[in-house]
Amino acid sequence: MKTSITNIKFFVLKGPQEKRPHWVSNFIVPNANELMVRLKTNEGVEGFGLATSYTDISPIVHVIQSGIPERILGSNPLEPERLYQSLFDLTASRLAHEKGWSREALIRISAAVDIACWDIIGKVSGLPLYQLFGGFRNKVPCYVTCAYYRESKDLVELKDEIQMLVEQGHQGFKGKVGGLSLAEDLERMELVREIIGPERDLMIDVNRAWDLKTAIDGARLLEPLKPVWLEEPVRWMDDRRELKLLAERTSIPL
Known part of the structure; x- marks a missing residue:
């Protein structure tokens, strides 16, 4: 049986407003908004993905509420590149223009969905992602x-x-x-x-x-x-x- 996405749910997580907002060179970062995606397959496997937005998250919510889930349901999460490309291609589509889907919103949704797919792949295979990616090292430096x-x-x-x-x-x-x-x-x-x-x-x-x-x-x-x-x-x-x-x-x- 082919694995497919049968359920998708989006969550918006908002951090508290800072009393002293921080900024980078050219813009203030008022607070951090996290878009969480939960995908569920026809085999009952769940995958979670996150994408961060430091700006108004309402454009992302607009995309979610106006048709993007229907373009994800039925897709095979074990083919993450195919699904990611189909979502990313929308950034240059007439459909996105007609629906008012912003490029930034589509990119962030694509990223969160991609991460959720890889979460599912790891669970289905029973392997951590570092092994699926080649297993050359079991830790990576961070900053x-x-x-x-x-x-x-x-x-x-x-x-x-x-x-x-x-x-x-x-x-x-x-x-x-x-x-x-x-x-x-x-x-x-x-x-x-x-x-x-x-x-x-x-x-x-x-x-x-x-x-x-x-x-x-x-x-x-x-x-x-x-x-x-x-x-x-x-x-x-x-x-x-x-x-x-x-x-x-x-x-x-x-």
């Missing part, structure tokens, strides 16, 4: 994202934050830059590197805030900190061309 901006947050508060994370045992740290001047952000990242020491990994995330000149200057200033990578260093409008140009002018992996 904590830190150094977000907040109203009136100073270097003392940043120092306390990073020291707390070090005490928790984190070995990788990704700090946020791009919201202040290069000099101010450099001072912040120098402090992070000083506290975590040379043996822990430091990654730096610009969230697409810099133009090319600023990115070249910023990368040059950050190179002595030996970051593992510099994430989203240039603005989205011309990032393919500018990433190539920046890569030619810095030793930091992008």
